Amino acid sequence: MAQAKKMSLKEKYTVMTGDLAWDMSYQSEKEVFPLSDFEGIKIEDWSKWEDPFRLTMDAYWKYQGEKERKLYAVIDAFAQNNAHLGVSDARYINSLKIFLTAVTPLEYGAHRGFAMAGRAFPGVGAQVASQMQSIDELRHAQTQLHTISQYNKYFDGLHDPFHMFDRAWYLSVPKSYFEDALSAGPFEFVTAISFSFEYVLTNLLFMPFMSGAAYNGDMATVNFGFSAQSDESRHMTLGLEVIKFILEQHPDNLPIVQRWIDKYFWRGYRLLGIVGMMMDYMHPKRVMSWKEGWEMYFEQNGKALFDDLARYGITMPKFWEHSVEEKEHITHQLWLTFYSVGNAAGFHTWIPEDAELDWLSEKYPNTFDKYYRPRFEYLREQEQAGKRFYAGMLPQLCQVCQIPMVYTDPEKPTERVYRHSIHGADKYHFCSDGCKSVFDHEPEKYVQAWMPPHQIFQGNCGGPTIPDVLKYYHFGEHDGGEFLHSRDASNWNLWKGLAKDDEAA
Amino acid sequence: MAVQAAYEDYTGQVADAVDKFHGNQVVYIGWDQHMMFPFAAAFPLPPDMPFAALVKDLLPSVYAVHPDFASIDWSRASWLLDGEPFAPDPGKSIGANGIGHKSLLRLVTPGLNGIGDIGF
């Protein structure tokens, strides 16, 4: 028998994706794909979907398997060599606590979301790409858990991330962001996550965490980061492809897509403020400031992207200028907030050291010395006098982003921004025009929000006192509060031979 | 605007309707120019709580830690309720004063601008 000729890449892709798709013969397309048009998106020809990477399942398994083998070998070596002792200092680990509780559950959410999108899309190219991304995202959740598990053996706050994610007051920020997209239709979901998050904003999530890990001696996280990066390239490419495909299919899609881009830019930007806070305050060795990162990855990179999309009629996201106006303020405001309510957090907080305050002065010449350095100096005096400040109050949250309403008017930085809307019998409050505009477009969605302080008042969070609530969150007694007084700090000093006689108890 | 949903008559259950707070209502209280308190604080308060008690008992429990608090000249302090100037009657309850569920009350203390006069 003659040997079959090897298929070309293009032929293989066609045979193993498009040719495996079904033509419905005894059920209607509408019944098999009931979510395909309720959003108002019109797709005339699914076959125009071009998968930029013509990846078939056999190649996918081969490459992903290879990446896993390499990744777990490094995780094992990390554990065997006690390499957690190689990080810059124990304060750094608190950024991993935020990562594990706030980001890893989003990876899991993305796994679910892409599985749902893969089922909902009528086109086989989109189905296959979504399914692969769904498995990628599950892989990311798993590998992050494995990577950070070594730290969980030695540091507090890493022991129950998924439980905390569903309950803790600041974790409702990433949770509500992602569930906004998960509870939407498939087209909104991919615009929100594939495009707005994985393409427009991804550099501002991955770069700070992964470069920060490299600069701070966290070999485990660097290892994970590189292993995930090639998956992320596929995700980024999918995000761009999705948006171009939708816009090319029908002109009626433009205003719908623009509104989603506006919404998820703003929501994603608000979410990333916490990453900016981490860059500026939580990494003992700093890669770059939030301001520098935003300028590089959004103002320049993002602008180039939107210039490219202008041919479809897409414009820069609404309120983008506001993100630029705020860039010298938000990280300081957020860190001061977490510091002030640190006794209710699952990670430690602290006042920056003098060299760090100087770095902040240099990176934020227009704001830091005027508005924020004096605050830190006052708070440090209180701490040194044995009166470490805790505000002891539950916050007013923004109804949409669910961040405490701490943002100020860039023109008047000692005045908070307060916006509100009335819907039905009730008032709803917002941190910004951006969040208010999201609410005003779909109020019935956001009136349902599970807002932690209100849920506490309703008696749904374990009891009326802070200790009751922390127990409900599974925050242990060593998880939050001042870093200097923490078990992490005293352990670190012990392990590194840095034990100080005048350590605060 | 209505939510574009996959089924008709999409409505949202209001998670924070006042009847869920066991007889209390939610009130947010902020002190302008005092960002040591990073946000307006949220409280569950009974609607029949006298406004005078809010000033005399609640505010100090939250704000007395700030050096400016003891210096407040209450005859010059003013209030905003949901962004509008508000002249509370201390003899009446918060409900009778028109402070509704999820209202935002802001205390303004002219001349007191926080530590170092930078709104902290």
Place this chain on the structure above:
Amino acid sequence: MNEKMVFLALQDNEDARPIRESIEADNPLAVITQYPGVYKIDAPGRLVVNRASVEARIGRAWNPQDIHLTLVSLSGNIDETDDYFALERK
């Protein structure tokens, strides 16, 4: 330069080295910059990784899709066949 730029970013490791060297040899206008753990390769208009070039360097068969194992990031429209992996922007 009027042409739009494309870029490819590869890990700084032994698996990526022959790919990077092939790119350098086959793309005279490419600019290669080293960052911690990563090499970024920028080029105007088009950047190509040729299977034959990589195979000549590693002494065995190589599939252009193997680039997935060392890819960090990219920018540009993808053009792939059994013989090359390219990025393009017109």
